[in-house]
Amino acid sequence: MIGLARRVVVTGLGCLSGLGFGPDEHESALRRGRSAARAITRFDTSGFRTAQGAQCDEVRLAALLEERWSARELRRLDVDTRMLLWATAAALEDARVSPSSATDPLPAVLGTTLEGFWQAEQWYAQFLRRTNLHARPSRLRHCMAGGQIATLSELLKLPLEPMVVSNACATGVSAIGRLFRRIRSGAADLGLAGGYDTLTRFIQLGFDSLGALSPKTCTPFDRNRSGFFIGDAAGMLVLESLESARRRGARIRAEILGYGESLDAHHPTHPDPEGKGIARAIRQALEMGGVPAAEVDYVNAHGTGTPANDAAEAKGILLALGDEAGRRVPVSSTKALVGHTLGAAGALEQCFCVLALERGFLPVQAGLETPDPACPLNFVRDPAGRPRTALNNSLGFGGANGVLLSRRWEDPS
Amino acid sequence: MTATLGPFRFVSFEGGIADLAAGRPRPDALNDLDSRLPQPNSLRRAWDDTKAAVLAASELLKAEGLAVSERMGLYVGQQQIALEYCSKFIQASYREGPRMASPMYFAESVANNVATHLSLTLGLRSLAQTFIGTRAAGIQAVIAAREDVESGLVDAGLVVVLGVATTVTRDAYQAVFHPHRRRHPPGARFLRGAVAALVRRDAAGQAGISFAGVECRGARPEAQAEAVRSLVSRLPDGAARLIDSSLVMCRERSREILHRVRPTVAAGADVAECYALDPFVRLLLDGVQHPGASGRAVVCLGEEGTAGLLALDGPARLVSD
Numbered sequence: 094m095i096g097l098a099r100r101v102v103v104t105g106l107g108c109l110s111g112l113g114f115g116p117d118e119h120e121s122a123l124r125r126g127r128s129a130a131r132a133i134t135r136f137d138t139s140g141f142r143t144a145q146g147a148q149c150d151e152v153r154l155a156a157l158l159e160e161r162w163s164a165r166e167l168r169r170l171d172v173d174t175r176m177l178l179w180a181t182a183a184a185l186e187d188a189r190v191s192p193s194s195a196t197d198p199l200p201a202v203l204g205t206t207l208e209g210f211w212q213a214e215q216w217y218a219q220f221l222r223r224t225n226l227h228a229r230p231s232r233l234r235h236c237m238a239g240g241q242i243a244t245l246s247e248l249l250k251l252p253l254e255p256m257v258v259s260n261a262c263a264t265g266v267s268a269i270g271r272l273f274r275r276i277r278s279g280a281a282d283l284g285l286a287g288g289y290d291t292l293t294r295f296i297q298l299g300f301d302s303l304g305a306l307s308p309k310t311c312t313p314f315d316r317n318r319s320g321f322f323i324g325d326a327a328g329m330l331v332l333e334s335l336e337s338a339r340r341r342g343a344r345i346r347a348e349i350l351g352y353g354e355s356l357d358a359h360h361p362t363h364p365d366p367e368g369k370g371i372a373r374a375i376r377q378a379l380e381m382g383g384v385p386a387a388e389v390d391y392v393n394a395h396g397t398g399t400p401a402n403d404a405a406e407a408k409g410i411l412l413a414l415g416d417e418a419g420r421r422v423p424v425s426s427t428k429a430l431v432g433h434t435l436g437a438a439g440a441l442e443q444c445f446c447v448l449a450l451e452r453g454f455l456p457v458q459a460g461l462e463t464p465d466p467a468c469p470l471n472f473v474r475d476p477a478g479r480p481r482t483a484l485n486n487s488l489g490f491g492g493a494n495g496v497l498l499s500r501r502w503e504d505p506s
Numbered sequence: 507m508t509a510t511l512g513p514f515r516f517v518s519f520e521g522g523i524a525d526l527a528a529g530r531p532r533p534d535a536l537n538d539l540d541s542r543l544p545q546p547n548s549l550r551r552a553w554d555d556t557k558a559a560v561l562a563a564s565e566l567l568k569a570e571g572l573a574v575s576e577r578m579g580l581y582v583g584q585q586q587i588a589l590e591y592c593s594k595f596i597q598a599s600y601r602e603g604p605r606m607a608s609p610m611y612f613a614e615s616v617a618n619n620v621a622t623h624l625s626l627t628l629g630l631r632s633l634a635q636t637f638i639g640t641r642a643a644g645i646q647a648v649i650a651a652r653e654d655v656e657s658g659l660v661d662a663g664l665v666v667v668l669g670v671a672t673t674v675t676r677d678a679y680q681a682v683f684h685p686h687r688r689r690h691p692p693g694a695r696f697l698r699g700a701v702a703a704l705v706r707r708d709a710a711g712q713a714g715i716s717f718a719g720v721e722c723r724g725a726r727p728e729a730q731a732e733a734v735r736s737l738v739s740r741l742p743d744g745a746a747r748l749i750d751s752s753l754v755m756c757r758e759r760s761r762e763i764l765h766r767v768r769p770t771v772a773a774g775a776d777v778a779e780c781y782a783l784d785p786f787v788r789l790l791l792d793g794v795q796h797p798g799a800s801g802r803a804v805v806c807l808g809e810e811g812t813a814g815l816l817a818l819d820g821p822a823r824l825v826s827d
């Protein structure tokens with residue numbers, strides 16, 4: 094039987110991206126506005142229009158994983174699974190949840206748009222070039238999220254109650270939103286949620302073909318913005334009810350107050366130019382959290398740096414928060430730093446919101462030189478600030494919008 | 507309050523449930539697919555499997571006389587992402603050069619493209635979630651819809667589950683399950699289609715969802731058996747019939763696992779492979795073959811280690827042609 098709404102808190106974070114591993118390395122880059130964009134080395138970019146991305150440090154990732162698992166256990170894991178494994182283990186450790194003590198399956202809502210597509214793509218490229226006789230089926234072991242979940246469960250010795258959400262670029266917030274609602278309603282006490290995705294040849298070419306990738310650098314909300322770059326990332330969070338966190342004596346990093354979700358029903362790949370869909374999702378999140386628009390202290394925008402997205406999102410923010418609060422609230426898009434990390438984006442950006450609330454700073458808007466008059470918002474130039482309430486926006490293909498509302502944890506005791 | 511699941515609208519490229527139950531597939535069943543779609547022009551670039559999903563959903567809503575509202579959520583389950591367009595895009599990029607691949611293929615390859623087309627065609631504006639990556643993706647969609655209906659977030663959950671099969675999946679699965687028979691792989695039959703169903707509170711005449719769950723405890727057979735055992739232990743007493751839904755290409759492994767836990771029945775034993783759609787096809791076939799009021803459950807074993815269980819307190823009601 095599902096009871097009344099409960100308070101939901103974040104007690105564990107695990108994040109990795111082209112910027113580094115864990116909260117500390119990310120905080121430093123978020124304060125300074127350091128971009129992870131580099132020339133892509135993972136695959137041949139000859140003939141591509143754009144060839145920059147934000148790959149994670151795979152050598153360091155391997156070394157970190159080898160501190161805990163044997164080379165044999167890790168041998169066949171592709172980069173997607175490795176990132177997911179590291180972020181999940183880090184989040185559980187951060188929350189002091191001991192996997193081996195769990196007997197009941199732990200709810201795990203994972204978000205991904207590509208699953209283990211890097212490996213599937215490798216197999217398919219072999220298949221196309223050399224015929225099936227030479228394609229190695231072992232490459233397919235982790236190409237489906239189910240296989241990756243089985244690996245997580247096995248290596249972490251953790252029974253899971255998995256759910257794999259794929260809502261385009263709103264995937265990460267959708268995954269967290271689903272677990273948030275489940276805990277809030279009383280259907281679960283504690284669980285894992287987040288997202289992961291990898292820079293692959295297919296995804297680089299795909300966004301390249303749409304003209305969404307920037308040949309220069311990602312400058313969200315700038316008058317001369319020209320798109321984004323793609324990045325690797327995994328962001329995992331441990332969410333639990335306040336009662337569960339108190340019972341366990343867990344360190345609470347932040348509270349999630351609300352979640353809103355909507356569909357534009359406008360176009361397969363373009364957002365509603367009036368921003369009505371994202372505005373509805375913002376309003377829902379605020380209403381669920383009981384927070385007036387004027388009390389929002391920071392917005393982590395989806396901010397892809399494409400002309401259509403940024404203008405629509407800016408309109409949506411103004412529509413939902415009102416002209417005064419909308420123009421005042423500090424806004425930044427951290428995609429200028431980590432790139433667009435697709436299914437991981439909303440989750441990684443939620444980790445950034447939690448860090449900003451907990452550690453008292455504002456992630457700066459990198460790359461912004463001349464703000465677009467069509468985006469009349471207050472962009473973060475200086476990290477100094479102590480936000481109490483933050484919104485995390487995500488907009489995806491198909492007009493999928495998701496918004497999380499979080500608050501700094503202030504222990505009444 | 508009980509969340510109910512049904513009625514179901516099933517469409518496939520081999521006919522309806524009655525055709526499958528009779529063992530007489532109708533390959534011409536969806537020859538008129540385009541003319542039956544509510545907005546065929548807006549779906550002209552969509553894959554046939556996506557069109558089948560839109561058809562199932564629109565015909566279900568029409569049959570139930572339900573209008574789309576802000577209080578209806580959309581929950582899509584499909585095991586694979588839209589690989590047909592992925593493969594076309596990748597092929598074009600290798601054969602004709604990186605700049606020659608059509609962006610249309612890429613846009614249609616996004617995993618939530620079915621939800622996108624459903625939203626655009628039906629005018630759904632509330633929430634849509636797509637579940638992927640496992641044979642139990644459709645059961646995950648039911649679980650999510652049930653949670654949202656029970657919590658009062660939505661009044662109705664429109665669940666749409668697809669059976670997607672492409673040349674890529676065929677080749678990939680054969681490479682994995684028959685690695686030594688690459689020159690002469692065994693023939694694999696696939697059933698392509700979709701089912702749409704409604705999750706609501708206490709809908710009259712519909713079966714109640716008595717249990718729905720998905721678990722994973724690792725990839726090995728003993729771990730999967732443990733997951734099945736854990737799920738089955740939570741089955742209500744009324745679920746007398748346990749129906750088997752497992753991948754055709756590794757059915758022996760699944761049978762061995764199920765044998766350790768509890769006997770199952772094989773509704774529609776010769777139904778072709780349809781991945782996430784399979785548990786629903788089996789439930790519907792069982793409803794036709796055993797229309798009594800007793801409860802039943804379908805246990806679904808993913809080839810990668812996940813296990814899913816969906817139990818109803820009665821037969822699944824079907825909206826027929």
